Amino acid sequence: MARLGIIGAGHVGEIVAYTAALRGGYNEIVFYDINDKRLDGVVSDLQDANRFYPHDTAFIAGTIGDVAKADHIVIASGRIPENAQRRDEFKNNHEDVKDYIPKIMAAGFDGVFVVVTNPCDAIAYAVWKYSGLDASRVIGSGTALDSERSQTILARTYGVSVHSVNSMMLGEHGDSQFLPYSQVTINHVPFDQFLKENHVTADKEAIEESVVYRGHRAFFGKGSTQYGIANTVNDILDAVHFDSKESLQVSALHSGEYGVNDVYVSTPCVIGKNGVEKIITLNLTDEELEKYRKSAETVRSYQTGVE
Numbered sequence: 619m620a621r622l623g624i625i626g627a628g629h630v631g632e633i634v635a636y637t638a639a640l641r642g643g644y645n646e647i648v649f650y651d652i653n654d655k656r657l658d659g660v661v662s663d664l665q666d667a668n669r670f671y672p673h674d675t676a677f678i679a680g681t682i683g684d685v686a687k688a689d690h691i692v693i694a695s696g697r698i699p700e701n702a703q704r705r706d707e708f709k710n711n712h713e714d715v716k717d718y719i720p721k722i723m724a725a726g727f728d729g730v731f732v733v734v735t736n737p738c739d740a741i742a743y744a745v746w747k748y749s750g751l752d753a754s755r756v757i758g759s760g761t762a763l764d765s766e767r768s769q770t771i772l773a774r775t776y777g778v779s780v781h782s783v784n785s786m787m788l789g790e791h792g793d794s795q796f797l798p799y800s801q802v803t804i805n806h807v808p809f810d811q812f813l814k815e816n817h818v819t820a821d822k823e824a825i826e827e828s829v830v831y832r833g834h835r836a837f838f839g840k841g842s843t844q845y846g847i848a849n850t851v852n853d854i855l856d857a858v859h860f861d862s863k864e865s866l867q868v869s870a871l872h873s874g875e876y877g878v879n880d881v882y883v884s885t886p887c888v889i890g891k892n893g894v895e896k897i898i899t900l901n902l903t904d905e906e907l908e909k910y911r912k913s914a915e916t917v918r919s920y921q922t923g924v925e
């Protein structure tokens with residue numbers, strides 16, 4: 619019996635659950651949300667597709683105690699402020715995790731948290747602090763989604779398959795993230811060599827910018843982002859659940875990597891049953907390293923008040 623817990627049955631939580639059910643890794647998916655009416659609607663709608671999942675999957679509108687019995691928990695609650703400012707968003711969401719994380723721990727949770735709630739790096743830091751768990755067991759979804767976006771945008775720009783692009787976004791899941799071109803390959807060829815061999819050019823800044831603002835485009839268009847994040851979160855969950863040791867760009871607590879300390883930011887990490895099992899330090903250029911450190915400082919500036 620495998621149980622997935624989800625805090626927050628909003629746009630993200632709902633599609634994370636649907637994607638997990640389609641992938642077939644869990645028999646039970648249990649939600650907790652403060653909005654009972656919404657929760658009931660989400661659970662019954664998801665349950666109505668039971669016949670089409672690879673295995674019978676039970677969706678449960680639960681309590682914090684029910685969620686605490688899960689193998690892994692996704693944190694996807696959120697109160698987005700009207701001004702859409704990251705700092706205020708942190709204030710709201712920090713208040714919430716400060717309230718419910720100790721309750722989840724007191725109810726006996728002993729798994730891995732995947733934190734989606736924004737600003738997800740600073741909130742992952744808060745979840746780590748309030749859970750008392752080893753930092754390896756609190757994973758921020760970080761730039762895993764942005765990395766996938768960068769692969770899609772590069773693939774569409776150069777007319778290649780997304781599976782032939784190796785690229786990533788590093789740092790904050792937010793405006794200060796950056797695309798380290800030194801790490802990009804297309805068809806296994808370093809990016810600059812690919813451009814030269816194919817007689818094409820790149821507006822590197824414009825590509826990077828379109829990745830960074832991709833989320834805003836979906837959010838201001840339809841009021842949420844769902845499909846990319848749901849699949850990214852499920853990749854992280856699968857790596858934990860099946861102990862795959864896959865490396866994914868997730869937000870992890872740094873202790874000296876790239877000269878960064880006591881802050882969650884994204885770099886590729888090896889993920890297995892214990893959560894983040896290894897933080898990979900890439901061979902970045904001096905300019906990229908500078909961006910990485912600056913991005914980490916941006917995250918640090920949000921996470922005030924976490925005790």
Ligand SMILES: NC(=O)c1ccc[n+]([C@@H]2O[C@H](COP(=O)([O-])OP(=O)(O)OC[C@H]3O[C@@H](n4cnc5c(N)ncnc54)[C@H](O)[C@@H]3O)[C@@H](O)[C@H]2O)c1
Pocket residue numbers: 625626627628629630631650651652653656694695696697698711714718733734735736737738759760763791841842843844847
């Ligand atoms: N990290 C990423 O890549 C990424 C991507 C998309 C969304 N997000 C973030 O995920 C969060 C959720 O986004 P969404 O679009 O689903 O929002 P949403 O408003 O649709 O859903 C949020 C849900 O959280 C519930 N909630 C609020 N406070 C709660 C609490 N204290 N306990 C339990 N439930 C609570 C609400 O009732 C609501 O159902 C937001 O913070 C958003 O910014 C992050």
